[in-house]
Amino acid sequence: EPEVTQTPSHQVTQMGQEVILRCVPISNHLYFYWYRQILGQKVEFLVSFYNNEISEKSEIFDDQFSVERPDGSNFTLKIRSTKLEDSAMYFCASSEGDRLSNQPQHFGDGTRLSIL
Amino acid sequence: GDSVTQMEGPVTLSEEAFLTINCTYTATGYPSLFWYVQYPGEGLQLLLKATKADDKGSNKGFEATYRKETTSFHLEKGSVQVSDSAVYFCALSDAGSYKLIFGSGTRLLVRP
Numbered sequence: 001e002p003e004v005t006q007t008p009s010h011q012v013t014q015m016g017q018e019v020i021l022r023c024v025p026i027s028n029h030l031y032f033y034w035y036r037q038i039l040g041q042k043v044e045f046l047v048s049f050y051n052n053e054i055s056e057k058s059e060i061f062d063d064q065f066s067v068e069r070p071d072g073s074n075f076t077l078k079i080r081s082t083k084l085e086d087s088a089m090y091f092c093a094s095s096e097g098d099r100l101s102n103q104p105q106h107f108g109d110g111t112r113l114s115i116l
Numbered sequence: 117g118d119s120v121t122q123m124e125g126p127v128t129l130s131e132e133a134f135l136t137i138n139c140t141y142t143a144t145g146y147p148s149l150f151w152y153v154q155y156p157g158e159g160l161q162l163l164l165k166a167t168k169a170d171d172k173g174s175n176k177g178f179e180a181t182y183r184k185e186t187t188s189f190h191l192e193k194g195s196v197q198v199s200d201s202a203v204y205f206c207a208l209s210d211a212g213s214y215k216l217i218f219g220s221g222t223r224l225l226v227r228p
Contacts, residue, residue: 043205045215056214091159098214105216109159
């Protein structure tokens with residue numbers, strides 16, 4: 001069964017450094033998402049992306065965050081200047097259609113980001 | 117705003133016991149409802165879904181019925197196995213939004 005793959009599985013970065021988290025969505029999917037889960041807290045929506053632009057973002061997704069689909073397969077999340085509170089598990093997801101088509105989101109295994 | 121509330125865990129059961137994990141939601145529209153499962157060291161996997169009132173989602177022996185009158189989507193399984201040990205997340209997506217809103221997750225531990 002096709003799956004969403006994320007790399008790396010664990011990223012350790014110094015505070016203030018830039019970090020890029022990478023995802024390869026399922027190949028025929030058109031909608032892409034990032035979520036995060038701070039330890040002990042709920043899974044929170046960050047951003048959705050369709051047709052090479054952001055379709056929705058949360059208040060968490062401020063100017064420090066950006067997303068990109070640099071080629072036909074990868075989908076990346078960049079944090080420009082990391083803060084301690086960015087430490088979390090980051091999940092990428094993709095779906096074939098949007099909510100109106102009732103197509104579910106499929107998730108990767110996550111990247112654990114640790115900011116020192 | 118929209119929200120999902122799940123019962124606190126952990127839930128500890130013996131093998132072959134009956135499972136219920138409660139989930140209630142608050143939404144302004146008519147959401148779709150989901151249960152996701154996270155096995156140790158893995159990502160979130162869709163377990164089942166329901167898109168309108170009175171729909172029943174089912175998969176791998178798990179069931180949940182979309183109850184609009186009680187705004188609930190409780191997860192049930194008649195006989196759990198050790199391999200069902202995982203964290204279970206209830207989630208909704210509302211009309212006009214791309215995002216999933218998750219509950220806090222309920223850890224299930226099944227003992228042999």
